[in-house]
Amino acid sequence: MGLIPEATIQEVRDRADIVGLIGRYVELKPAGRNWKGLCPFHQEKTPSFNVNMDRQIFHCFGCGEGGNAITFLVKHENLTFPEAVRTLAAENGVEVPESDRHDRGETEGLLGALEEAQRCYREQLLLPTGKTAMEYLQRRGLDAGTIERFGLGYAPDTWDTLALAFERAHIRPEFGVAAGLLSVRSSGGHYDRLRGRVTFPIQDVRGRVIAFGGRSLLPDQEPKYLNTTESLVYQKRRVFYGYPHALEPIRRAGRAIVCEGYFDAIALARADLGESVATCGTALTPDHAQDLKRRTKQVSLLFDGDAAGQKAMERALEILLPSGLRVRAVVLPKGFDPDDFLMDHGAESLRQVVDGARDAVEVVIHRVMRSVGSSPGDKADAVRHVAQLISRISDPVERSEYTRRLAMATATDAGAVEAVVREERRGQASEKQRNSPVEKFPSRQNSPEDRHLRMLGAILCHHPTFLTEDRVSEINRVLPEGTWKALILELVDAVSAGILDERGFIDFDAMEHRLSSEQMGMLREVMVEESVISTETPAETVFTQLLDRYQMKDLEVREQELKRRLSEPDANHVQLLTERQELIERRKALKNREVLQYPP
Ligand SMILES: [Zn+2]
Structure with missing residues (x-):
């Protein structure tokens, strides 16, 4: 795949509606010039995630994450940069010039092969060869609409149906092999990997087919479920079956339901639990x-009612709790999976069971306690088993509440249970430290000085015309040295180089090539800064007053210095006193020029 031309990227950025785009993933509320919501990149309870429509950028004051519509997709959806550009381009009707077909890269090759496989499998299901498969699906209660919606297909029990389809479509078999659709014959040539199976297309969040699951139809064929292998486009540790269709319902329902099987997910969707x-x-x-954490606060786990299912549920709970997700456990009657349950009891009953799901930690507490023996040792084991789960809960209040409940449920001394939870938590913390360095977010400085410098930067971005020659030299002279001054000087340079957009603001996108990523973060901060624009005082007045403040400080420092020199034994008193008088007068003049009342 060739490079996407810069002009196309620019057009994509210009046409993208960042508020609409991010609004699909984050609930945004208008706040002044910005839209605000809970940051999808870090855990927070009060919104510090800002989306700015004028600038088409987002920025989180909590964790410093930010960028434009393209970078949002890259960070939030784990897309590569070209993928994000193409996604936005397709949505906004921007044409991305395709480079030479023969030159298409590995990713495109894989996706092309998978797309062709999907076409082929679906076609096969509708042909007479697919009759057994179709009957099987109908027996499981799937109608034509459901089959169509989930793109179910059939891989016939032959060796080369797909291999031949690739040949006809001029798709190189290597891509089929890399996607796990074909295998290489020892005698040369290729053969189909999925045979005699109903096929479930696995899609990424953009709806592109990236893998297949295959359910065996032949008696004694092992394994019952066979997936295509992991590849450049498919890592199973990141992917959910049914995700693209579930995104909107997850947002609407405020929860995600996670189950274990393709048929289960389909059954739930059929019961209107999309x-x-x-x-x-x-x-x-x-x-x-x-991934779930970025999209919802609540997850309902729906695993089989047998012992293996319960174990899987606890393992899932261990994974979900540290991320701060609230987890519920849907408990189906023994021997039922969601698919059977839907067939036997109907959609309404399935919905009731799901909606009535209890808190998962509570479910575990009660299950463990029911089965515990009476000896002190048994009890200690059981308490530790649950404490190990509780210790993973990130919120301290929740954690202590569950600890209390565990103590009550087991009639154990609360202090003792608490000690066990703490012990388990320490164990995990040190394990975590060993395994991965804790990520540290740069925290926003909020000293008055920092605020003032940020405001200066913000005004500069929006009013480059305020920069007279005098002010530029003043900025050079009086601003305190540091990262903010460095950034402001970059902005001054940009203004003198004429790097402005059509509104006469400093061109944010163009700054990307001139600034470090840390400076870009600071620039985003000043660009979404609201206090500047929302104030009643005209921006130029604020600008002058801010500069005056720094000048005043500068004069004070110089006065101190003169005082010090005056106290030296061989000081030239006449000259120093004259200088000092000068400083005092300049200070007075500055004071008289304006009443320094803003900013506070
Ligand atoms: Zn954040």
Whole structure:
């Protein structure tokens, strides 16, 4: 794949509606010139995540994450930069020039092969060869609409249906092999990997097919479920089956339902629980948890009612709790999975069971306690088993509440249970430290000085014309040295180089090439800064007053210096006193020029 021309990227950025885009993932409320919401990149209870429509940028004052519409998709959806550009381009009707077909990269090659496979499998299901598969799906209660909606297909029990389809479509078999769709024959040539199976397309959040799950239709065929292999476009630890269709329902319902099987996810969706997704042949991973955390606060786990299902539920809970998600456990009657349950009891009953799901930690507490033996040792084991889960809860209030409940449920001394939870938590903390360095977010400085400098920067961005020659030299002379001064001087340079956009503001996008990523973060901060624009005082007055303040400070420092020199034994009193008098007068003049009342 060739590079996307800069002009196209620019056009994509210009046409993107960042508020609409981010609004799909984050609930945004208008706040002055910005839109505000809870940051999807770090945990917070009060919104510090800002989206600025004028600038088409977002910035979080809590964790410093920020950028434009393209970078949002890159960071939030784990897309590569070109993928994000193409996604936005497609949505906004911008044409991205395709480079030479033969030159298409590995990713495009893989996706092309997967797309062709999807076309082929769906076609096969509708042909007479697919009759057995179709009957099987109908027996499981799936109608034509559901089959169509989930893109179900059939991989016939032959060796080369797909291999031949690739040949006809001029798709290189290497891509089929890399996608886990074909295998290489020892005698040369290729053969189909999925045979005699119903196929479930696994899609990324953009709806592109990235893998397949295959359910065996032949008696004695092992394994019952076979997935295509991981590849450049498919990592199962990150992917949920059914995710693209579930995104909107998850946002609406305020929760995600996580189950284990393709048929389960489909059954739930058929029962009007569209917020359901399934893991793809793997247990829930921290990557999954992080992804869910960005989209919702609550997760309902729906695993089989047997012992294995319960174990899986506890493992999932261990993964989800540290991320701060509230987790509920849907408990189906023994022997039922969601699919059976839907068939036997109907959609309404399934919805009731899901909606009535209890808090997952409570479920574990009660299950463990029911089965515990009576000896002190048994009890200690059981308490520790649950304490280990509780210790993973990130919120201290919640954690202590569960600790209290565990103590009550087991009739154990609360202090003793608390000690066990603390012990477990310490164990995890040191484990975490060993395994991964704790990520540290740069925290926003909020001293008055910092605020004033930020405001100066903000005014500069929006009113480059305020920069007279005098003011430039003043800025050079009186601003305190540091990162803010460095940034402000960069802005001054940009103004003199004429790097302005059509509104006469400093051109944010163009600054990207001139600033470090830390400085870009600071620049985003000043660009979404509201206090500047919302004030009643004209911006130029604020600007002058801020500069005057720094000048005043500068004069004070110089006066101190003169005082010191005057006290030296061989001081030239006449000259120093004259200088000092000069300073005092300048200070007076400055004071008289304006009443320094703003900013506070
Ligand atoms: Zn944040």
